Amino acid sequence: MTLQRDIFIKEITKKMENDKKIYFLSADFGAAALDELRAKFPKNFIHCGISEQAMLDIATGLALEKNKVFVYAMAPFLSLRAIEQVKCGPGLMNLPICMISVGIGLGYADAGPTHYANEDFSCFRSIVGSSIFTPSDNQTTKLIAKDMLTKPKFSYVRLDRDKQYDLQPKVNNTDYRNGFKIFGKIVENKIAVISHGKIFHDCIQALKQKKNKYIFINLFRSKPFPSNLVKSVKKIKNFLVVDEQTPSGNLSSCVFEGFRDKNFFPKIISKSLPERYFFENGGREYLLNKFGLSKKDILKATKDF
Secondary structure (H helix, E strand, C coil): CCCHHHHHHHHHHHHHCCCCCEEEEECCCCCHHHHHHHHHCHHHEEECCCCHHHHHHHHHHHHHCCCEEEEEEEHHHHHHHCHHHHHHHHHCCCCCEEEEEECCECCCCCCCHHHCECCHHHHHHCCCCCEEECCCCHHHHHHHHHHHHHCCCCEEEEECCCCCCCCCCCCCHHHHHHCCEEECCCCCCCEEEEECCHHHHHHHHHHHHHHHHEEEEECCEEECCCCCHHHHHCCCCEEEEECCCCCCCCHHHHHHHHHHCCCCCCEEEEECCCCCCCCCCCCHHHHHHHCCCCHHHHHHHHCCC
């Protein structure tokens, strides 16, 4: 399996063959596909060093000159460290800068709380005009990359550091336009499980023994919230929303607000990380197990209905 970041960067590299208005800015060197892009198109690659705030200012200048701009860095630093530049650049000026954020959630275990991105989702939801994508597989990652290259927009793409399994059936072009894909037959008495990224796979694994009781909704585009999701699931009364974020402004908040705007008020249970920082070591799975996001915890949460 190829890493999500390599899938995304390879799509950009292919497009650069015929489009010299594409610029790739990086605050990181740690990607195999990045070596190829840098070698092939040195004039269109800018390494900004460990300086994400400056990188966003440079990206803003390039975007103002009508270039297609992609910026790439570790999730905690590209989001929170540079958030004022994001607001004042692509936010206030409505510039089509695509931000490729790698290592969401607890992806950089055991680097500690400075390297975790457990608040980035809520922070970027608050930036006016942003689009937020969190793919769970390589197919969706590729579709996002192609979309950003064809129709550039102010976007925050949240990629996992770890390899992700393919989803079956695959996300197709119609699913991509919708912003979500539903796995399973919609029946009124089923529980709908909504998630994205790595944790979506954990939900499927946790509930696979009784999967006929659930439908799984992969919400890979959470902002703008999919306009026709409610129409697709209006028969369902119970929703479990699972996210590798802290509680405030996380995916369940997003789902509740999206449903509310459509006057849809089912029961929603949120399963996320607790309101705290994580200093413990032991790896990502250890931390998820310790802090309430194990597969057993996900299964247990469905019993609250």
